[in-house]
Amino acid sequence: MKLYDYPTAPSPRRVRIFLAEKGVEAETVTVDLAKGEQFADDFRGRNPDCAVPVLELDDGTCISEVLAICQYIEELHPQPSLLGGTPEERARISMWTAKVELQGLSAAADAVRNTLKAFDGRSVLGPVGYEQIPELAERGFARVDDFMHRLDAQLADNPFVAGDRFTIADIAAFVMVDFMKWVRTNIPEDCTSVSRWYDEVSQRPSAAA
């Protein structure tokens, strides 16, 4: 099992934290995104969408997309469970993970990729070049702020994003908060529950992954 990875990118970090929480070690292969190695033919054979992470199995099967990889790892290494132990808990965790992805991470990607010069002409992940849209950056910042406040309401009533324990939904939200630091955006001051949760999650050994 090999993980195609890049140290600073948010999506492969979600998988690295997931593996660290499980105590599973996987060989990692760095795909240098700064050098454009994701567009090379051999990597395109692994993921034609030219994005990391990709998990390559021993038989050569390649799995891309964070949720698919994490679900596969959970099936091989069920404990500690990060996807839930009952149908109801799994549904709640999936629901929160989807909310973080659709409202948080996608908005953060809009903010980051339409702001930083490094993404000029690459505002969308993948092989096709798209120009930056300044209004979309602005909307991304506003949506992240909205989402931080919705997350704050949830974390005021729950220790973790999807309830009583640390799950894949916390990983997604934690990586989102750190991703926004790329554009110098911190947790809003009035989101005290998000700050409390972020401090706690930061202290887990997996946060260094």
Added chain:
Amino acid sequence: MKLYDYPTAPSPRRVRIFLAEKGVEAETVTVDLAKGEQFADDFRGRNPDCAVPVLELDDGTCISEVLAICQYIEELHPQPSLLGGTPEERARISMWTAKVELQGLSAAADAVRNTLKAFDGRSVLGPVGYEQIPELAERGFARVDDFMHRLDAQLADNPFVAGDRFTIADIAAFVMVDFMKWVRTNIPEDCTSVSRWYDEVSQRPSAAA
């Protein structure tokens, strides 16, 4: 079990097709999005994000987000499996579902919600009003076209989106193609494999759901 639904919206349709493929009947409650019923207090209590679908369980638990609802239904009614029978198959289906959501459905939503007057001031799903961004509509059309061609490559080699059989990934892609008809966009003429697949999926009884 009650499904909060709206007949023409793409996301609840994904759940209705999923239920129809399973042969599971659920009571549906229409939330009239045209009248803004999703913003009413009683519905916000079910989903503060003001979006359908929501599945309400008999104990009052509410599950929002399409993937969470479908995963829960699959656990209660495993056959016919739409999420896969082995870890490898489940990973492949999740991977393709994520690709359809991130590259296809999100781009279609950008195209539709930033084009049609009905979404003026509501370009983002949810309780917060955002103005339309014409450049984002244009980018959405281009990204859907890109994605249709990537899907065509996959469907040239496989009868269905995630391989040999009909799965949740087909439902997502089928609903995406129909969603683009809202802005008068059909399958590109050169995507003959997508057309072949679309015709086949259209003939399934669940397509009427």
